[in-house]
Each structure stands twice: as C-alpha cells, then as structure tokens.
Amino acid sequence: MSASPLAPPRESMMPTERTRADRIAGLRTTLVPSRDDLVDLGLTALLVGLALLGFRTVFFGWEWILAAVGGLLLGLLVAHVVTAFRLPSVVTLLGLTAAYLLLGGPLAVRDHLALGVFPTGRTFRDLAAAAVHGWKRLLTLLPPVDATVTLLALPLIVGLVAAAVTYTVARRRSHGYAVVVPPLAALALTIVLGTLEPASLIAQGVAFGLAAIGWMIVRSTRSRAPLQNGAGRGARLGIGTGLLALAAVAGLLAGPHLPGTDGDLRRVARTEVVPPFDIAAYPSPLAGFRKYTEPNDAKLFDTELMRITGAPAGTPVRFATLDYYDGGVWGAGSRAGVDSPDPGTAFQQVGERVSARGEGKPASLQVTIPEGGYSDVWLPTVGQVTGVKFAGGRADLLASRLWLNVDTSTAIVPDKVGAGDRYTMNVLLPTKVVRDTLPASLSPASGNLTESQELSFLDAKVDAWTRDAVSPWEELRAVAGAMRNDGAYTDGGTKNSVESYYLPGHSRGRLARFVGVTQLAGDDEQYAATLALVANRLDIPTRVVMGAELPEGGVIKGKDVHAWVEVQDDTGSWIPLLSKTFLPDRNQKPNQLQSKTDEQKIGALVPPPAGVNPPSVLQGPDQAQNAVNLKKPPKKLFDPSSWPAWLRFLVFYVLLPLLVLVALYWAIRGAKAWRRRRHATRGTATARVAWAWDDLMNSAKSFGHALPRRSTRLEQAAALHRLPSANSLAVQANALIFGPGTPEVSDADAYWKSTNEARGDLRANCDFWRRLRSDIDPRPLFARGPETPGEGRRTLPSFATLTRRTATP
Structure with a gap:
C-alpha cells in the first residue's frame, strides 16, 4: 500500500521540522517530573497544606481555602519550572511575583476584576497593600475575619512562598533535614497570626511531625546505597516506620501533659498587639443625654432619629455600652473581658460578618438615618451583632472603619453615621429583658467594675434605702424602688426656669448633689449612673447602656432615647434593666428646690476636681469642652499623605x-x-x-x-x-x-x-x-x-x- 501524500515519510522531514520535534521532545522530558520529584511535590503539598490549616480559625467561610490552595499549587508550579530548567533563584522570585499579581485577583481579591477575571489597577493596588500592610491589619481585626476582605491575599502569599521555597530546597539540596525548615517556618507564622483557639492539634502537631520525619527518612535513604545483601533499604524502612509509630503514640499520650499545652499559656501576636484605636478619643454619649430631651437647643425630642425594621416593638436599641467609670463619666472601657476571644483588646475592626456569641433569636434588621436625624460615632446596634453591611454612597468608607466590642456589642464608626446612611444588621435578639419591674429574685454574679473609685458618698443614702434587705439583689431592688417611687424627673427646664438649677452630668460631684438632698431630681443620666454605681458598691457587676426603646412602627425619636443598666447574672449573661424599673414618671417634678443648708452639706461631699481629663469624657451641651487643639498640622511637601493618589x-x-x-x-x-x-x-x-x-x-x-x-x-x-x-x-x-x-x-x-x-x-x-x-x-x-x-x-x-x-x- 502506498503512503498517503498527506503524511511524508520520516526521512523526508525537513531539518527545521526535526529540530522543532526534538526541541519539543526535550522540553517534555525536562518538564515531566521524575519519581523523586513527585515524592517531593506530594510531601511539600502535604506539609505546607497542614501549615496553612492554621488560618481555619482566622477567616470565615471557605474562600480562604481557595486562596491558600491556589497559592500552594502556583508556588509548586513556579518552583518546578525553575528547578527543571536550572534557572537562578531570582527567577523564582520574579515568577512568584507575576503569579501573585496576575492570579491574586481571581483567587483572593475579586471585587474590582474586569469581566470577573482580569485584574485592574485597583486589583494591583489592593494586592500590593495587602502584602505590605495586611499583616498588621489582620492582627487588629476581630477573628474570624470576614472572607470578603482583601486580606485573603495573605493565605495566598504564605502558600505561594512556602510551597516554592520548600520544593526548591528539596530539589537543590541533597541534605535530608533542610527541607523541613520552610514548612516549619510557615507553620510558626500561621500560629502567630492565629487565635487562642488552635486550628487542629492532631493535624498541625501529630500529622505534621510524622510527615516531616518521614520525608527526612526518605531523602536520607536516597543518598545511601543498600547493604551488601540488598536488604538495607527494607530494614531502614522498617526502622523508620517503627520510629514514626513510636513518635505518634508518645505525642498522643504525653503531648497533652507537656508545658505550654494549657490554653492559658498560649500566646499569639493579636493578644500582644494593641490596635491603632483609642477609645478615649470618643466622648461618652451619656454625658450628652440632654440633647434628646425637651426643651433643648438641638430640638431632637420630637425629631425622627432613625427607622429600624425587622425587630419587635420594645426591643432595646443600643447606642453604646458604658462599662468603665473614672469619677467623671461612664465611658466605654479600653480592655476586653476575660471571656473575650482576644482578651488583649476590646474594640477590633470587623468585616460584614461577625462570629456569633451568646444566645438569642436570629434576625435581620434594616436601619435608615433620615435628614436631620441621628449623627454620632456610636453605631446603633441591637442584641448580639453577627454582621453589618452598609449601603449608600459612603458604604465602603463606613465598612472599612467599623470597630466592634463583642463583649458589649458596642460599635463605633469614627467617620460618624449620619443623614442618608443605611445598613443591615444580622443580630441575635435578646431574650432576657426586664421592662417594668425588677424580679423578686435573681442570681447576680459577684464583682465590681468601679473598684478604684471613691464612692463612699453613696453609703448614707443606700443604708436608708436598704434597711430591710438581706441580699445584694434585694438591696438593689430596694434602691431602684426608692428611686422610682420617691424621686422626681427633670431635664433642667427652660433657661430661666427654676428647674435650670438641676445641671447635667454624672461626675462624683454631680451625683453627690443628686443623692445628698431629700428628694432625688434628675433624668436618665443621673438615675442610671447612680444605680450602676450603687450596684457595683453592692458587689453586683453593672454597667450603663445609652440607647432607645424601639416604639411601634420602628421610628425612633428623641423622646424614645433612654439610659438603663445591665447586670451580670451567675451564668455570665448581661440582663438589661430598662429605665421604667428605676426611673420616675416624666410628669413627676421636684417638690422644691434645694435649700442653702442642703447645698452646704453636699458641698463637703464633693471630691476635689481631677487634675486631668479622664478618658472617654464628653462634656454635655452646657459644659465646657476639653481644651484640646483639634487643628491638623499643615501638610508638607514631603508628607506622602498630602500627595494625590496617582502620585x-x-x-x-x-x-x-x-x-x-x-x-x-x-x-x-x-x-x-x-x-x-x-x-x-x-x-x-x-x-x-x-x-x-x-x-x-x-x-x-x-x-x-x-x-x-x-x-x-x-x-x-x-x-x-x-x-x-x-x-x-x-x-x-x-x-x-x-x-x-x-x-x-x-x-x-x-x-x-x-x-x-x-x-x-x-x-x-x-x-x-x-x-x-x-x-x-x-x-x-x-x-x-x-x-x-x-x-x-x-x-x-x-x-x-x-x-x-x-x-x-
């Protein structure tokens, strides 16, 4: 049979065609990994993958897995090509950089891709910023971090570099022990960047150790010839397997009893890093309570502050939880509680999702701020926050500047929420709320949030109110009942009225006047602040909450704003005691003004003024402002912050x-x-x-x-x-x-x-x-x-x- 005219015989091929075919065959031979290459590839992937598992407690969802695995595979690919062609190590660096910039968008930073695939200038900027500043930002974010943020580039970087370095060392160094150094460094890095909760002790401890020892044994075996009878390789394999089994059993049995396994001894970077956030720079909203009352210059009493849908009427809406009293004001504390996942810090940045803590009914709430409504740095929240998503023209700005204290569910946006802003909250609605009267019995926790404060000026009044009480809770009920039944309500009245004598504030001096007269007279600010101090004096952990009670229809006005207290029970839960449990009726006005004799008696109880302003101090609308120079320094030519973005x-x-x-x-x-x-x-x-x-x-x-x-x-x-x-x-x-x-x-x-x-x-x-x-x-x-x-x-x-x-x- 004659040969087909379309397929020329081998002998008739042109030299150029033979050269091209030989070149392709040689290229294929160079790139196809050998058996040893495949072993090193597999063990590199296993060890680096176990190291990357440390990000499990750091990020939400599964998106971080895609970034980490993508980085691992890209690192192996770049390293294999470079080592196969025996290129210098600097080519590995260039290849990793190109892979990170070109594929980092689809794998990690997907917000600004062109056609959903191709990176843009914004993608390159986000990737560069994450590689430089992302490590510090990760440590200041509340874990687990929302996987939608650009910080997913960090698992990509760790996987990319660790895999490339490990495989390069494995192919270019014959020493059996050098290969475990890069994955060990990656493991240490993920632990340092992790949380107090280990990702997996079995995987990152036992499995990683066994794989590392096994790889070293395999590499050592390659460089040794078999013994004279040819049985040396099998003998070494048996000995190595026995050692691995012995190490595994010893690790499982003795590991939990070794020093450092106690959770209290675990140290990670985020517990030692103080976030760049100073809560003392933001004034306490309680000191400005009177701007929501009537009459006031702000005229917010009958003004719509916000509209909330998705929650039943009567739900407490929290502006801020104030858990620290410094003698001048109830303010937000700068340290987290002992039960916090990161006890080193209180306020941390969060993404759209927050890890749920506590119990409650899940709900999704929509909050809208109208023109002339609420405007403050304190973000109104409900119950336990499990997610916040902003909408509107300032959505990106507000989302990037959201700080949350998970212990108190208090959120701050330094750029302030205001007119036109909208956001959706995923929350756990509170199930324990005391609305009208205090229960006859309650098992409160034991503790004091105001140990360092001099509160003896309360003792005389508390003794008179609690003569028949036998337990701290009964004493607190008696104090709350006396405030509600015998006290009077006043917002200070008009400028020239007789009630203008009753000033705002809740410092020690103001509260000494408040409790030192025959009849209590004040508003939510004085009553809530005093009741919280009395409760702590009785060894009941109590804090103050500034917020509002959601009315029918979901429209919150200034008249709905109140201050109440929260007490901690013996289970660690905080129970809100709303203002109706201790506040007199608004129509119950003072019977008479303080006499000169009462005023002289009270004056002796007022402590000396503080030499410096305490943290979280906000003077009310009728008080002098802090003498702080708020002017920004002039911008300089060599100051990068003053340059345009393109420059x-x-x-x-x-x-x-x-x-x-x-x-x-x-x-x-x-x-x-x-x-x-x-x-x-x-x-x-x-x-x-x-x-x-x-x-x-x-x-x-x-x-x-x-x-x-x-x-x-x-x-x-x-x-x-x-x-x-x-x-x-x-x-x-x-x-x-x-x-x-x-x-x-x-x-x-x-x-x-x-x-x-x-x-x-x-x-x-x-x-x-x-x-x-x-x-x-x-x-x-x-x-x-x-x-x-x-x-x-x-x-x-x-x-x-x-x-x-x-x-x-």
Missing part, C-alpha cells in the same frame, strides 16, 4: 520597586566584579590562574551552558561549543598549574586578561535575556574555590566560607 501610586508602586530592582541589579554585578578583582590580584600566581578558570566556568553556567560536574578542565572546555578558545585556555591553565616550575605573576595577569576576553565572547553570543540572567545570577558569589597542587583548597576564601568561618567558634 502615591506612581512613587510607591512603580518608581520605588524599579529603584529597588535597579539597586539589586548593580549590587550583584558590583559584588561579582569585586570578587573577580580580588582573586585576580591576591594569592600566588598558581591560585590566580585556577581562580581565573573557575570564574570563567561560573560565568558560562550563568549564561546557560550546561557543564559536567566533577570534571577536568579539558572536559569542561569540550562542553563549551560556543567558545572556540575554551580548549586552548584549559590547556594553558593546566600547563601553568601542573607544569614544571612556578608561574610568574605576569603569567597570571595575562591569563586573567585572556579569560576576561573569553567571557566577553560568551556574552556577545547570548541574547538580552541570557545576559540579564547572568548579570543577576548570585551563584558565582558563593561558588567554591579551586584546588591547586601542593596548596590545598583555594588561597582566598569565598563568601560562603567567610560566613562559615565567622560563625564557627
């Missing part, structure tokens, strides 16, 4: 990286030139000649020429097909080194000149990219020196040897 991007993300790369390029070239010049001018003439040949061979390797290892100079010269003078230079070097007599210095100088000319020929026969690769290849700096007869190894040490000698005691 900052050009300087920090274009010019600065280019300058770093250029500086690195010339640093490597300069170091190699210095090393070449040093070996050409120092040592004996024989050593100089030997160094000249070795330096030429190192340059040839940098240009991409494959030279046989542990070969003679003539064999190396035969492999340099593109350098005709290589053979004569090898013969000349052998003659000078091994010939009779000792060469002169002039002979060594002439030989260096010849090798420099040969190096120039090598460079001229290469394309631009090979020359660039040779220029930035750092391997010649650490190459081992030559041996010369009768002199031992090199007369001048290499950089690597100098480092070893310095480190050797």
Whole structure:
C-alpha cells in the first residue's frame, strides 16, 4: 500500500521540522517530573497544606481555602519550572511575583476584576497593600475575619512562598533535614497570626511531625546505597516506620501533659498587639443625654432619629455600652473581658460578618438615618451583632472603619453615621429583658467594675434605702424602688426656669448633689449612673447602656432615647434593666428646690476636681469642652499623605520597586566584579590562574551552558561549543598549574586578561535575556574555590566560607 501524500515519510522531514520535534521532545522530558520529584511535590503539598490549616480559625467561610490552595499549587508550579530548567533563584522570585499579581485577583481579591477575571489597577493596588500592610491589619481585626476582605491575599502569599521555597530546597539540596525548615517556618507564622483557639492539634502537631520525619527518612535513604545483601533499604524502612509509630503514640499520650499545652499559656501576636484605636478619643454619649430631651437647643425630642425594621416593638436599641467609670463619666472601657476571644483588646475592626456569641433569636434588621436625624460615632446596634453591611454612597468608607466590642456589642464608626446612611444588621435578639419591674429574685454574679473609685458618698443614702434587705439583689431592688417611687424627673427646664438649677452630668460631684438632698431630681443620666454605681458598691457587676426603646412602627425619636443598666447574672449573661424599673414618671417634678443648708452639706461631699481629663469624657451641651487643639498640622511637601493618589501610586508602586530592582541589579554585578578583582590580584600566581578558570566556568553556567560536574578542565572546555578558545585556555591553565616550575605573576595577569576576553565572547553570543540572567545570577558569589597542587583548597576564601568561618567558634 502506498503512503498517503498527506503524511511524508520520516526521512523526508525537513531539518527545521526535526529540530522543532526534538526541541519539543526535550522540553517534555525536562518538564515531566521524575519519581523523586513527585515524592517531593506530594510531601511539600502535604506539609505546607497542614501549615496553612492554621488560618481555619482566622477567616470565615471557605474562600480562604481557595486562596491558600491556589497559592500552594502556583508556588509548586513556579518552583518546578525553575528547578527543571536550572534557572537562578531570582527567577523564582520574579515568577512568584507575576503569579501573585496576575492570579491574586481571581483567587483572593475579586471585587474590582474586569469581566470577573482580569485584574485592574485597583486589583494591583489592593494586592500590593495587602502584602505590605495586611499583616498588621489582620492582627487588629476581630477573628474570624470576614472572607470578603482583601486580606485573603495573605493565605495566598504564605502558600505561594512556602510551597516554592520548600520544593526548591528539596530539589537543590541533597541534605535530608533542610527541607523541613520552610514548612516549619510557615507553620510558626500561621500560629502567630492565629487565635487562642488552635486550628487542629492532631493535624498541625501529630500529622505534621510524622510527615516531616518521614520525608527526612526518605531523602536520607536516597543518598545511601543498600547493604551488601540488598536488604538495607527494607530494614531502614522498617526502622523508620517503627520510629514514626513510636513518635505518634508518645505525642498522643504525653503531648497533652507537656508545658505550654494549657490554653492559658498560649500566646499569639493579636493578644500582644494593641490596635491603632483609642477609645478615649470618643466622648461618652451619656454625658450628652440632654440633647434628646425637651426643651433643648438641638430640638431632637420630637425629631425622627432613625427607622429600624425587622425587630419587635420594645426591643432595646443600643447606642453604646458604658462599662468603665473614672469619677467623671461612664465611658466605654479600653480592655476586653476575660471571656473575650482576644482578651488583649476590646474594640477590633470587623468585616460584614461577625462570629456569633451568646444566645438569642436570629434576625435581620434594616436601619435608615433620615435628614436631620441621628449623627454620632456610636453605631446603633441591637442584641448580639453577627454582621453589618452598609449601603449608600459612603458604604465602603463606613465598612472599612467599623470597630466592634463583642463583649458589649458596642460599635463605633469614627467617620460618624449620619443623614442618608443605611445598613443591615444580622443580630441575635435578646431574650432576657426586664421592662417594668425588677424580679423578686435573681442570681447576680459577684464583682465590681468601679473598684478604684471613691464612692463612699453613696453609703448614707443606700443604708436608708436598704434597711430591710438581706441580699445584694434585694438591696438593689430596694434602691431602684426608692428611686422610682420617691424621686422626681427633670431635664433642667427652660433657661430661666427654676428647674435650670438641676445641671447635667454624672461626675462624683454631680451625683453627690443628686443623692445628698431629700428628694432625688434628675433624668436618665443621673438615675442610671447612680444605680450602676450603687450596684457595683453592692458587689453586683453593672454597667450603663445609652440607647432607645424601639416604639411601634420602628421610628425612633428623641423622646424614645433612654439610659438603663445591665447586670451580670451567675451564668455570665448581661440582663438589661430598662429605665421604667428605676426611673420616675416624666410628669413627676421636684417638690422644691434645694435649700442653702442642703447645698452646704453636699458641698463637703464633693471630691476635689481631677487634675486631668479622664478618658472617654464628653462634656454635655452646657459644659465646657476639653481644651484640646483639634487643628491638623499643615501638610508638607514631603508628607506622602498630602500627595494625590496617582502620585502615591506612581512613587510607591512603580518608581520605588524599579529603584529597588535597579539597586539589586548593580549590587550583584558590583559584588561579582569585586570578587573577580580580588582573586585576580591576591594569592600566588598558581591560585590566580585556577581562580581565573573557575570564574570563567561560573560565568558560562550563568549564561546557560550546561557543564559536567566533577570534571577536568579539558572536559569542561569540550562542553563549551560556543567558545572556540575554551580548549586552548584549559590547556594553558593546566600547563601553568601542573607544569614544571612556578608561574610568574605576569603569567597570571595575562591569563586573567585572556579569560576576561573569553567571557566577553560568551556574552556577545547570548541574547538580552541570557545576559540579564547572568548579570543577576548570585551563584558565582558563593561558588567554591579551586584546588591547586601542593596548596590545598583555594588561597582566598569565598563568601560562603567567610560566613562559615565567622560563625564557627
């Protein structure tokens, strides 16, 4: 049968076609991993994957897994290609950078992709910002972090770098123990960035240790020949398996009893890092309570502050929980409670989702702020917050600046919420709320939030109110009943009325006047502040809440704003005691003004004024403001914060990286030139000649020429097909080194000149990219020196040897 005219015989193929086919076959042979390569790939993926498991407690959802696994696979791919073609390590760095920038968008930062796939300028900025500033921001965010934020780039970076470095070390270092160092570093990093809750003790402890030991055994076995009878490999395998089993059993049995396994001893970075947030910079809303009353200059009493849908009427809406009294004001504390997942900090930044804590009925609430309504840094919340999503023109700004205290469900937005802002809250509605009267019995916790304060001015009044009570809770009920039944309500009246005598505030001096007269007279501010101090005086942990009670229809006005207290029961839950349980009716006005005699008695009880303003102090509308210079310093030319966005991007993300790369390029070239010049001018003439040949061979390797290892100079010269003078230079070097007599210095100088000319020929026969690769290849700096007869190894040490000698005691 005749051959098809469409398929020419093998003999008729053109030389160009054969060359292309051979090139493709050679490329396939180079890239296909061997059995040892596959083993190293699998164990690299296993160890780095176990290290990345530490992010399980740091991020919400499954999106972080996609970023981490994507980074791991990309790192393995880049490292395999670089090691297969024996490219310099700097190519690995460039490949990882390109993979991160090009594929980091689809894997981690997907908000601003073009067509949902291609990265944009905003994507590059987010990736660069995450790589530089993301580590610190991760430690200041409340874990688990919402997976929709750009910080998903961090698992991608760890997986990318750890996998690439581990596999590169495995393929380029024959030592069996060096391969476990990079995954161990990745494991330590994920633990440091993690939480107080371990991700998995079995996976990151036992499994990681077994895999690491097994890999070291496998690599050590490769470099050893079997014993005489051929059974050595099996014997070593059995011994290794036994050791692994013994280590696993010992770890499982003895591990839980070793030092450091106690949860109280676990230390992570986020418990030691103080977030860049100062709660003392934000005034307590309780001190400004009267702007919601009538009459007042703000005229908010009958003004719509906000509209809330999704919650039943009567639900407490929290503006702020105030759990710290400094003698001047009830304010938000700057430390978290002992039950907090991160007890080092109170307020932490959060994303759209927050880990649920406590019990309650799940609900989704919509909050809308109308024109002329609520405007403050304190974000109104309900119950336990499990998620906040903003809408409107300032959604991105508010979302990026949301801070939350999970212990108190108090949220702050430093840029203030105001007219036109909208947000959706996912919450757990409270189930324990005391609305009208206090229960006859309750089991409160024991503790005091005001231990350092002098509150003896309350004792006389409390003793008079609690004569028949036998328990702290009964005493608190008696105090609340006396306030409600015998007290009077006043907001200070109009400017010239007789009630203007009753000033706002709840400092020790103001509360001493409040309790020091025959009839209590004040508003929610004084009553709630006093009741909370009395409860703590009775050893019942109590805090003040500023907020509103949701009316029918969900429209909150100024008249719905109140202050109440929360007490902690013996289960650790905080129970709201709403204002009706201790506040007199608004229509119950004071019977008479304080007499001069009462005023003189009270004056002796007022403590001296504080020398400095306490934290979280807000003077009310009728009080003087803090003497703080609020003017911003003038912007300077060299202050990057005053530059436009395009200039900052050009300087920090274009010019600065280019300058770093250029500086690195010339640093490597300069170091190699210095090393070449040093070996050409120092040592004996024989050593100089030997160094000249070795330096030429190192340059040839940098240009991409494959030279046989542990070969003679003539064999190396035969492999340099593109350098005709290589053979004569090898013969000349052998003659000078091994010939009779000792060469002169002039002979060594002439030989260096010849090798420099040969190096120039090598460079001229290469394309631009090979020359660039040779220029930035750092391997010649650490190459081992030559041996010369009768002199031992090199007369001048290499950089690597100098480092070893310095480190050797």
